[in-house]
Amino acid sequence: MTDLTGGVTDITRVHDEYIALTRRKRVYGGILLILFVALMAAGFRTADSRNAGSFAEGWTHVFDYPAEVLAEALEKSAQLPGHLLHFLPALVETLNIAAAATLAGTLAGTVLALLSTRGLAYWPRLIPLFRRIADICRAVPEIVIALVLIFVLGGGPVPAMIAIAIHTAGALGKLFSEVSENASLKPVEGLESVGANWAQRMYLGVIPQVGPNFVSYALLRFEINIRASAILGFVGAGGIGYELRNAMSWGQGRYDEAAAIFLLLFSAIVVVDQVSDRLRERLTHGAKAGATA
Amino acid sequence: MSTFATNLSADALKVQADRLFARKRLMNFGLPALVLTYLVYVFLAFDVPGLAARANWENGRTLVSDSYSYKTHVARDNRSGEVSVAIEGERKGRYPDATGPDWVSFGEITVIDLENGHVVRFGPETVEYDIPGYGTLRATPTRTQGVITDLPPGAVPDWINMSKNRVAVTTDAGRLTVTRNRAEVFRYFSGWELFWFTLDSPYHGQSPAELLRRAANGEADAIWHDFWNNAMWRHKDVAWAIGETILMAFLGTFGAAMLALPLAFLAARNFNPVAPFRFAVRRVFDFVRGVDALIWTVVLARAFGPGPLTGALAILVTDSGTFGKIFSEALENVDAKQIEGVQSTGANAAQRHRFGVIPQITPVLLSQMLYFLESNTRSATIIGAITGGGIGLLLTQAIITQKDWEEVAYYIALIVVMVMLMDWLSGWLRARLIKGGSDKPRKSSGAVKARPALLP
Numbered sequence: 001m002t003d004l005t006g007g008v009t010d011i012t013r014v015h016d017e018y019i020a021l022t023r024r025k026r027v028y029g030g031i032l033l034i035l036f037v038a039l040m041a042a043g044f045r046t047a048d049s050r051n052a053g054s055f056a057e058g059w060t061h062v063f064d065y066p067a068e069v070l071a072e073a074l075e076k077s078a079q080l081p082g083h084l085l086h087f088l089p090a091l092v093e094t095l096n097i098a099a100a101a102t103l104a105g106t107l108a109g110t111v112l113a114l115l116s117t118r119g120l121a122y123w124p125r126l127i128p129l130f131r132r133i134a135d136i137c138r139a140v141p142e143i144v145i146a147l148v149l150i151f152v153l154g155g156g157p158v159p160a161m162i163a164i165a166i167h168t169a170g171a172l173g174k175l176f177s178e179v180s181e182n183a184s185l186k187p188v189e190g191l192e193s194v195g196a197n198w199a200q201r202m203y204l205g206v207i208p209q210v211g212p213n214f215v216s217y218a219l220l221r222f223e224i225n226i227r228a229s230a231i232l233g234f235v236g237a238g239g240i241g242y243e244l245r246n247a248m249s250w251g252q253g254r255y256d257e258a259a260a261i262f263l264l265l266f267s268a269i270v271v272v273d274q275v276s277d278r279l280r281e282r283l284t285h286g287a288k289a290g291a292t293a
Numbered sequence: 294m295s296t297f298a299t300n301l302s303a304d305a306l307k308v309q310a311d312r313l314f315a316r317k318r319l320m321n322f323g324l325p326a327l328v329l330t331y332l333v334y335v336f337l338a339f340d341v342p343g344l345a346a347r348a349n350w351e352n353g354r355t356l357v358s359d360s361y362s363y364k365t366h367v368a369r370d371n372r373s374g375e376v377s378v379a380i381e382g383e384r385k386g387r388y389p390d391a392t393g394p395d396w397v398s399f400g401e402i403t404v405i406d407l408e409n410g411h412v413v414r415f416g417p418e419t420v421e422y423d424i425p426g427y428g429t430l431r432a433t434p435t436r437t438q439g440v441i442t443d444l445p446p447g448a449v450p451d452w453i454n455m456s457k458n459r460v461a462v463t464t465d466a467g468r469l470t471v472t473r474n475r476a477e478v479f480r481y482f483s484g485w486e487l488f489w490f491t492l493d494s495p496y497h498g499q500s501p502a503e504l505l506r507r508a509a510n511g512e513a514d515a516i517w518h519d520f521w522n523n524a525m526w527r528h529k530d531v532a533w534a535i536g537e538t539i540l541m542a543f544l545g546t547f548g549a550a551m552l553a554l555p556l557a558f559l560a561a562r563n564f565n566p567v568a569p570f571r572f573a574v575r576r577v578f579d580f581v582r583g584v585d586a587l588i589w590t591v592v593l594a595r596a597f598g599p600g601p602l603t604g605a606l607a608i609l610v611t612d613s614g615t616f617g618k619i620f621s622e623a624l625e626n627v628d629a630k631q632i633e634g635v636q637s638t639g640a641n642a643a644q645r646h647r648f649g650v651i652p653q654i655t656p657v658l659l660s661q662m663l664y665f666l667e668s669n670t671r672s673a674t675i676i677g678a679i680t681g682g683g684i685g686l687l688l689t690q691a692i693i694t695q696k697d698w699e700e701v702a703y704y705i706a707l708i709v710v711m712v713m714l715m716d717w718l719s720g721w722l723r724a725r726l727i728k729g730g731s732d733k734p735r736k737s738s739g740a741v742k743a744r745p746a747l748l749p
Contacts, residue, residue: 036547039543040544040547040548043540043543043544044544044602044605046540046601047537047540047544047600047601047602047605050533050537050600050601050602050682051597051598051599051600051601051602051603051682052597052598052599052681053596053597053598053600054597054602055597055602058596058597058598059596061595061596062592062593062596064595064596065592065595065596093338096335096338096339099331099335100331100332100335100339103328103331103332135713135716136709136713138716139671139708139709139712139713139716140705140708140709140712141671141675141685141708141712142675143675143678143685143688143689144674144688144705144708147688147689147692148356148692148701148705151352151356151692151695152348152349152353152356153344153347153348154347154348154349156339156340156344156347157338157339158339158341158344227585227586227587230585230587231587231675231679234587234679235678235679235689241587244587244591248591262588265585265588266583266584266585266588269583269585270579270583273579273582273583
């Protein structure tokens with residue numbers, strides 16, 4: 001601004017520096033990209049060599065199994081409704097495991113979240129402790145707890161439910177705590193000034209603010225938990241996963257049953273996904289109808 | 294939330310308010326009641342009352358005590374009279390013939406000192422157990438009459454279990470079992486024995502300082518070899534298994550992202566004007582996502598066999614549906630002005646996408662990918678248990694054998710550490726790669742806060 005004669009050289013200098021900067025960025029980006037591609041390729045080769053069958057041979061056969069199952073199911077399509085009805089209780093059990101675990105996990109997660117949120121915690125000094133508890137609950141895969149509990153409690157839905165609930169409590173505890181950090185503290189202070197205890201402050205002051213978000217996350221978790229509960233059934237916790245493993249181990253001749261189970265599981269997941277999607281949309285963006293009474 | 298029209302009379306308002314309160318009351322009492330009813334139903338449907346009968350607390354006890362302690366078996370074959378000492382009774386933990394820890398002395402009579410006055414003697418014919426405060430128990434296994442047991446006078450205490458062919462004594466110091474063919478003593482120790490070196494290694498039982506000294510003298514390779522190939526704990530296999538699990542998550546997540554990104558353009562309203570085509574791509578995403586990792590794993594395992602590749606592909610397929618959905622939503626939210634700006638400089642279509650679109654969606658893309666990387670480490674453990682690869686397989690194998698609970702505890706600890714490390718790594722990368730995205734949003738000011746939109 002002051003020295004107008006220096007402007008031209010200044011601009012060329014800025015231009016050169018900008019070009020150099022861009023070039024450097026591109027070089028770094030390129031190196032990162034090459035590194036990433038190399039990692040992917042090496043990883044793929046390692047995985048391929050440690051696998052029982054190789055990718056090159058296997059990928060042409062990916063649809064063999066579905067085709068076999070479908071062909072057999074079509075052949076015996078008359079029995080399909082019967083199979084669907086037969087396996088419906090197993091599906092209900094899987095859904096029940098997921099729902100009960102989500103409920104229990106949400107309740108535990110709420111408590112865990114409130115205890116580990118700055119400004120809301122009952123024991124502010126113990127916030128790190130409750131955070132670590134949530135982290136550990138979240139880090140343990142469901143299958144670990146489920147397998148250990150199956151050993152002690154015997155097979156059935158309860159070990160799966162407990163396992164999923166623990167994981168849910170950890171995962172939701174973290175998300176809920178992030179949500180409640182953004183809650184306004186004014187209602188809480190108001191309630192405190194009239195002598196409300198901690199539980200009352202949380203229930204009347206915080207929960208109404210964060211409720212819709214909590215429910216939305218819980219619904220999301222329910223979707224995930226259905227999948228988890230199906231998988232846990234596969235390792236022996238009952239429900240549709242267990243039936244699927246049985247039907248599969250029977251092998252050919254029982255593929256119509258496997259097809260019925262695939263169909264049930266698939267449609268259950270899709271339906272729940274769609275319904276929960278709608279509900280969450282309404283919860284987070286507010287109900288459009290009924291906003292004005 | 295309701296806004297009231299002001300031209301209503303007081304009565305009408307009151308009626309309206311009453312209705313509102315009634316509804317709120319119904320919600321406040323009805324919802325918990327509903328939840329409670331459901332829980333009662335589940336309680337009965339899951340047969341929780343019958344659970345107490347089915348539960349095996351003995352299993353639970355062994356599991357807990359075994360996970361932090363180990364036992365050394367001293368066993369005598371009653372036919373040949375041979376005495377062998379083995380840790381956990383396993384072949385891999387067996388002491389060489391006629392050697393053992395210092396609390397076992399061999400000879401005509403093998404004396405096993407269980408400490409605190411508990412002493413077991415394997416005589417040529419009779420097994421004797423001195424129990425302080427009780428007396429000496431004698432058990433003589435015979436070929437024809439089973440086990441003849443001679444107890445001190447008095448009632449038989451409940452920690453002695455006797456039958457014709459078998460006697461078992463459980464005390465705080467250990468456990469003695471005598472059958473016709475075998476006499477066996479268990480002594481319990483806390484810790485994970487042979488974790489570093491097995492008995493056949495010359496480095497077993499040496500102090501860390503001594504090991505360091507030897508390592509400095511050029512034995513480092515041998516020491517490492519003995520540790521790495523430890524037959525009991527299989528450190529090499531475990532390390533590979535962890536690597537496989539992380540590899541599955543890595544390949545699956547990033548492969549899915551690479552597959553989903555181009556498809557997401559086809560599913561976004563502002564990049565693909567052909568509605569039926571868009572609709573079709575979206576249904577593909579929904580289908581792939583709905584089929585679920587379990588079914589994909591089952592199907593792919595048929596084609597590729599067990600192993601990490603199958604797991605990686607299962608994650609890849611499932612997540613490409615999820616990523617497709619997230620990415621297409623992110624693409625629909627991009628700002629058109631930026632693209633116009635790039636276009637105004639004379640950029641062609643490829644350059645418009647490269648400089649106008651990609652920079653806008655990169656934060657969402659990256660943060661979602663990193664979230665999924667962490668979550669998929671967990672999924673890879675589970676999928677590994679089904680398809681047979683990685684740490685999940687080792688864990689299920691160890692649980693199925695129902696005796697190596699210390700290994701189960703070790704694997705669980707490893708899995709938790711692995712997942713927490715991946716969580717930390719993904720959080721760190723997110724913070725580094727996405728500027729302004731801090732990890733702890735206390736009243737964050739609406740910056741790009743990418744949340745797990747589907748599966749955290």
